[in-house]
Amino acid sequence: MRRNLSSYPLMWRLMDMLEAIFKKIWPKGGGFWSPYLMLSPAILLVGLLVLGLGYIGDASLRTLDTSTFLFSEEWSLTNYERALIEPFIRSVIWRSILGATIVTMITLLLAFPYTYVMVRTRSAFLRKFLLITLFLPFFIGQVVRAYGWLIILGKQGIVNDILGLVGIEPLRMLFNYPSVLFGLIQYMFPFAVLMLAPALTAIPEEIEAAAESLGASWVETMLHVIFPMAKSGMIGAGLVVLTLSLTDFAMPAILGGGTQDFVANAIYDQFFRTSDQGFGSSLAVLLIVIGSFLVWVVFVLVGAGTLAMGAKDK
Amino acid sequence: MNRIPAVSASNVCLQFGDVHAVKNVCFELEEGRFLTVLGPSGSGKTTLLRLIAGFQQPNKGEIFIKGQTVREVAPNKRSIGMVFQRLALFPHMTAAENVAFPLKMRRFDVRMIPDRVKKYLHLVRLEGLGGRRINELSGGQQQRVAIARALVFEPDLLLLDEPLAALDRKLREEMQLEFRRIQKELGVTTINVTHDQREALVVSDQIIVMDHGEIQQDATPLEIYRSPSNPFVANFVGVTNLFHGMLESLEGQKVAIRISQQRLIGTLKSEKLTLNQGVSVKAAVRAEQVRLFRGQSENRDCEVYFEGRVTDVIFEGERILYELSVAALSDALIRIIHHDQQDFSTFELGEVVFVGWKSRDMHVFVVD
Numbered sequence A: 001m002r003r004n005l006s007s008y009p010l011m012w013r014l015m016d017m018l019e020a021i022f023k024k025i026w027p028k029g030g031g032f033w034s035p036y037l038m039l040s041p042a043i044l045l046v047g048l049l050v051l052g053l054g055y056i057g058d059a060s061l062r063t064l065d066t067s068t069f070l071f072s073e074e075w076s077l078t079n080y081e082r083a084l085i086e087p088f089i090r091s092v093i094w095r096s097i098l099g100a101t102i103v104t105m106i107t108l109l110l111a112f113p114y115t116y117v118m119v120r121t122r123s124a125f126l127r128k129f130l131l132i133t134l135f136l137p138f139f140i141g142q143v144v145r146a147y148g149w150l151i152i153l154g155k156q157g158i159v160n161d162i163l164g165l166v167g168i169e170p171l172r173m174l175f176n177y178p179s180v181l182f183g184l185i186q187y188m189f190p191f192a193v194l195m196l197a198p199a200l201t202a203i204p205e206e207i208e209a210a211a212e213s214l215g216a217s218w219v220e221t222m223l224h225v226i227f228p229m230a231k232s233g234m235i236g237a238g239l240v241v242l243t244l245s246l247t248d249f250a251m252p253a254i255l256g257g258g259t260q261d262f263v264a265n266a267i268y269d270q271f272f273r274t275s276d277q278g279f280g281s282s283l284a285v286l287l288i289v290i291g292s293f294l295v296w297v298v299f300v301l302v303g304a305g306t307l308a309m310g311a312k313d314k
Numbered sequence B: 001m002n003r004i005p006a007v008s009a010s011n012v013c014l015q016f017g018d019v020h021a022v023k024n025v026c027f028e029l030e031e032g033r034f035l036t037v038l039g040p041s042g043s044g045k046t047t048l049l050r051l052i053a054g055f056q057q058p059n060k061g062e063i064f065i066k067g068q069t070v071r072e073v074a075p076n077k078r079s080i081g082m083v084f085q086r087l088a089l090f091p092h093m094t095a096a097e098n099v100a101f102p103l104k105m106r107r108f109d110v111r112m113i114p115d116r117v118k119k120y121l122h123l124v125r126l127e128g129l130g131g132r133r134i135n136e137l138s139g140g141q142q143q144r145v146a147i148a149r150a151l152v153f154e155p156d157l158l159l160l161d162e163p164l165a166a167l168d169r170k171l172r173e174e175m176q177l178e179f180r181r182i183q184k185e186l187g188v189t190t191i192n193v194t195h196d197q198r199e200a201l202v203v204s205d206q207i208i209v210m211d212h213g214e215i216q217q218d219a220t221p222l223e224i225y226r227s228p229s230n231p232f233v234a235n236f237v238g239v240t241n242l243f244h245g246m247l248e249s250l251e252g253q254k255v256a257i258r259i260s261q262q263r264l265i266g267t268l269k270s271e272k273l274t275l276n277q278g279v280s281v282k283a284a285v286r287a288e289q290v291r292l293f294r295g296q297s298e299n300r301d302c303e304v305y306f307e308g309r310v311t312d313v314i315f316e317g318e319r320i321l322y323e324l325s326v327a328a329l330s331d332a333l334i335r336i337i338h339h340d341q342q343d344f345s346t347f348e349l350g351e352v353v354f355v356g357w358k359s360r361d362m363h364v365f366v367v368d
Helices: A008-025 A032-059 A080-084 A087-120 A124-139 A142-153 A158-165 A175-201 A205-213 A218-246 A250-255 A263-270 A276-303 B045-053 B093-106 B110-123 B139-151 B171-185 B197-203 B221-226 B231-236
Strands: B007-016 B021-030 B034-038 B058-064 B080-083 B156-163 B189-194 B206-211 B215-219 B240-251 B254-259 B262-268 B278-287 B291-294 B305-315 B319-328 B332-338 B352-357 B362-364
Touching: A008 B080, A032 A276, A080 A087, A080 B045, A087 A124, A087 A175, A087 A263, A087 A276, A142 A250, A142 A263, A158 A250, A175 A250, A205 A218, A205 B007, A205 B110, A218 A276, A218 B093, A218 B221, A250 A263, A250 B139, A263 A276, B007 B045, B021 B045, B021 B215, B034 B045, B034 B197, B045 B080, B045 B156, B058 B362, B080 B139, B093 B139, B093 B305, B110 B139, B110 B156, B110 B171, B139 B171, B171 B197, B171 B262, B189 B197, B206 B231, B215 B221, B215 B231, B215 B254, B221 B278, B231 B278, B231 B352, B240 B262, B240 B332, B254 B278, B262 B305, B291 B332, B319 B352
Parallel strands: B034 B189, B034 B206, B080 B156, B156 B189, B262 B362
Antiparallel strands: B007 B021, B007 B058, B206 B215, B240 B254, B240 B278, B254 B262, B278 B362, B291 B352, B305 B319, B305 B352, B319 B332
């Protein structure tokens, strides 16, 4: 019996068409190996990255001869020694680690109540407002946002203008460590909220009511029930913020004005200013090692959180 | 002797905008009794429970626990244990830690906590499983943890918010009896909310049937089943055949009504204040009180009977549910629950048989 195909919804017919095309291109599709085949583009993408990493690793072991501007033929650890001895690089590394840690802690502290209210509020308006406020900065981009802070916090910026009205001398709010951290926190905040939201959504409101009926005050409910249950989300969010801010380039460059470099800025300088790709590569490898070490420490101390993707925690 | 009820409500109302979630609810519950609030979803039964627990405040009216109003008392200061619909156990704690939680929050003497936890795990028959995490326990065991957690601090009142709804039938029936056992053993006053009429009949001392936020009937299980006070209760509890008709005449409680040209005799269940001929009525007959027979000679005691054709036969094991279409009643469908202990005789699909009932068993209600 011939069915009247036009009576089916458009989406169904579209899907039927796609299926027919797919059948033509790949008649034996849908077999055991096809999921793995579909993985291949992604594997290729990651593979290229690993390949690049190999080159960086190779370059990091060759030193630049400043008289001939050629890289040495044989491998040596000279670049790494230099990176660990040179006071400037050492201070850049410590600044990055300390900065990333502070940014992670403050961002989580700020993101938790924001996310909690966003998830729990009964007012659709408030939820939408919080969501839009969260997503708006995403459309602006990191560099433009950093420039925005220059306009607001600069010597002739809006804040100093207002302070001038009440007779306060212009403050120097930019190009120091706090301003870089401030910019990073502001940049990382939405990431943290987006990572926390599913974890808090997963905690039923009934759980809070239960804790209350069992005699827990609001503070006790938070402390003994909500925080422990949101732990995996906190760890996931923390790891994302930690690694992103550890490797950040734009905020230290723009809000630090060259005085507050993070490792990424030092790498950039070696590649594009000094043209010592060997030394730059060794810094890149060091950054990867430091980042991995920090993540490993978190894994060991508190588990992988949501990043464990359902694998057994601890 | 004038005893103070364990729980009582007077004119409790809760409105969300134009919707009356709970309307003029009044009831009293005696110490140590098991009350079930029965109703379909959206009847306001869970809202009533949340009002008693203190998660919501009534717009009007008062709730009293042991004679004291609880309007100003926060949920964590009320002496109420609650078992939630989805149990709301704490997944990051072990079973024993879950049970110990209310004791810690309510600042019980730390030295007595382990013994108390042990005693209640024993009560719910979970001895030895205290160290398990919640996700390592079966559905029934999780139920038991939730009960122990709600009872361990010896509250004045236990609230059950349909905790059995998600269980499969066998486990549900087992847990119903378990609730009953524990409640009797401890003598704790209990309010249970459910849409399962069987559960309500099995476990309760007292049943409140609710619909649209209002109490439809407040009585013992037997009374609710035997003499429902209105068509809603008659229809909601048990399998009931409902007919619409008109009042013809009235003599004492005996009432004659007209349903599609047929004159039937029934028993009036409404208050007879101003009953005029012609007011519309609803007549209800329980499915198990309808008889089936093949010839008129087999009729034993049915004052009312018609010819009907069998349109459906559902075999349910211990009983058979028939559905018959009766031409004399404008092809109304009548459901019959048939227990035949003697000869296991069955009626065939399409067979024309007699269907009838005693006029005593047809309850007539006046429709407002």
